[in-house]
Structures are given as structure tokens and as C-alpha cells.
Amino acid sequence: MMVTKIEQLTKTKFKVYLDGKFAFVLYKGELSRFGIREGVEIPEETVGKIRVEVILKRAKLRAMHLLADMDRTEEALREKLRLGLYPADAVEGAVRYVKSFGYLDDARYAENFVRSRQDSKSRKEIQALLLRKGVKAEQIEVAFEACYDENNGDGEQEAIRKILKKKRFSPEECDEPGMQKIYGYLARKGFRYDTVRQVIQNYNENA
Numbered sequence: 523m524m525v526t527k528i529e530q531l532t533k534t535k536f537k538v539y540l541d542g543k544f545a546f547v548l549y550k551g552e553l554s555r556f557g558i559r560e561g562v563e564i565p566e567e568t569v570g571k572i573r574v575e576v577i578l579k580r581a582k583l584r585a586m587h588l589l590a591d592m593d594r595t596e597e598a599l600r601e602k603l604r605l606g607l608y609p610a611d612a613v614e615g616a617v618r619y620v621k622s623f624g625y626l627d628d629a630r631y632a633e634n635f636v637r638s639r640q641d642s643k644s645r646k647e648i649q650a651l652l653l654r655k656g657v658k659a660e661q662i663e664v665a666f667e668a669c670y671d672e673n674n675g676d677g678e679q680e681a682i683r684k685i686l687k688k689k690r691f692s693p694e695e696c697d698e699p700g701m702q703k704i705y706g707y708l709a710r711k712g713f714r715y716d717t718v719r720q721v722i723q724n725y726n727e728n729a
Contacts, residue, residue: 523569525562528553537607540569546577547607573611581608581616589625596621596628597656632657632665640669641680646712682713682721693725 527539534550538558548558556568581603588594588602596617603613620626632652639648645666652662670678691704701722708718 523564523566525558525560525564528558528560531607540564544607544609545569546572546609546612548572548576552576573609577609577612578615581606581612582619584608585616585620586625589620593631593634594626595631595655595657596626599626628657629661629664631655632661633668636662636665636669640678642684643681644678644708644712645670650712678713678717679721682708682718683725685711686721686725691725693722 523540525538525540526542527537529537529539531537531547535547536550536553537547538545538553548556552572553559556564556572558564584606585599585603588599594602599620600613600617603616608616617626635652635657636648639651643651649659649662649666652665653659685708686704689704696704704722705715705718709715
């Protein structure tokens with residue numbers, strides 16, 4: 523394969539293009555080690571060695587570091603690796619590697635995410651956030667089933683109470699327009715009307 527371009531990223535890191543396409547990022551010392559220079563033909567065997575022994579290894583270490591820093595979804599990890607200019611095969615290899623150790627689990631992530639937010643956000647808000655993070659809808663539903671008591675909706679009721687308390691809501695002092703405003707605000711946040719009504723009716727007892 524022909525090295526058609528070498529583009530400097532930092533003082534020590536360079537983007538390498540093979541046959542006109544971006545291939546991978548190498549450090550200055552690695553360019554010398556593998557004899558990579560513009561206009562030089564590189565054997566397929568050498569390219570394969572770079573991809574496995576250098577790029578994939580580096581991607582695995584980067585993935586481990588990212589997950590040690592904070593829990594992430596599979597899609598979020600892929601995106602971080604892509605932003606780090608790791609090629610697609612290295613990204614997928616790194617994802618498989620960390621999944622094999624159980625370090626990457628969207629179902630577990632979803633359940634932890636729901637538990638940490640169920641007392642401050644509606645199910646609708648939580649679902650939207652998880653979908654944006656790349657968690658599958660069925661995994662979100664399983665997490666909801668594990669975290670919410672479907673019979674009494676305590677999680678959503680507590681979230682509503684916290685919002686009302688933050689807004690210094692008082693049923694006795696709130697007039698009809700004010701009450702409509704509160705209902706509208708909570709509806710836009712995804713809370714069900716019946717749940718909001720139940721919390722407001724019993725608010726003094728729970729505030």
C-alpha cells in the first residue's frame with residue numbers, strides 16, 4: 523500500500539493516509555520504526571501488524587481508561603474512540619475487548635441511570651436521555667421494570683414532590699391560573715396527569 527500523505531496533528535502524532543484514505547494515527551517514533559514516509563510503498567503485512575500490534579492495542583487501552591473514568595454506553599464509548607481518530611476496525615475490536623470483561627453493559631448502565639434519576643425526572647425524560655445515549659428501547663423498559671414499583675409509582679411521585687418543593691409550591695396559595703401553569707409544566711416534563719393530581723392533593727402530607 524502506498525503512503526500518500528502524512529499529516530501532523532501534534533508535535534509527536536501524525537495522521538497516515540494509505541492509497542489516498544486515512545488509515546491511522548502514529549507517533550513520530552512509530553513512523554520511523556515502520557519506515558513510513560510519503561511516497562513509500564508499505565507491505566500489507568506491515569500494515570496489518572500496525573493495525574493489530576499498535577492501533578488495536580492502543581484502542582483497547584484507551585477504552586479501558588475511558589470506562590475507568592466513568593460508566594458509558596456502548597454507543598458513547600464508540601463515539602469517544604471515533605473522536606480519538608481510531609479506525610472502525612480498532613473501535614469494534616476495543617468494544618468487544620471491554621465487553622468480554624463485563625466492563626461495558628448497556629442494560630446495567632440503563633438500570634443505574636434510572637435509579638439515579640427516578641426521583642428527579644419523569645420516565646419520559648429518562649427514556650429520552652437514554653435513547654440519545656444509544657441504549658435500546660427494550661433495555662430501557664427492562665430497567666424501568668426493575669426500578670419502578672408499577673403499582674404505586676413512588677419514583678415519579680417523589681420526583682414531582684421535589685420539583686414542587688423547589689418551586690416553593692403551596693396548594694393553599696396557588697390560584698387557578700397558577701395551578702394550570704404547574705400542571706402544564708409537569709406535563710411537559712413527561713409526568714402523567716393522574717400522578718401529578720395525586721401528589722398535589724396530598725402535597726401537605728408529604729412536603
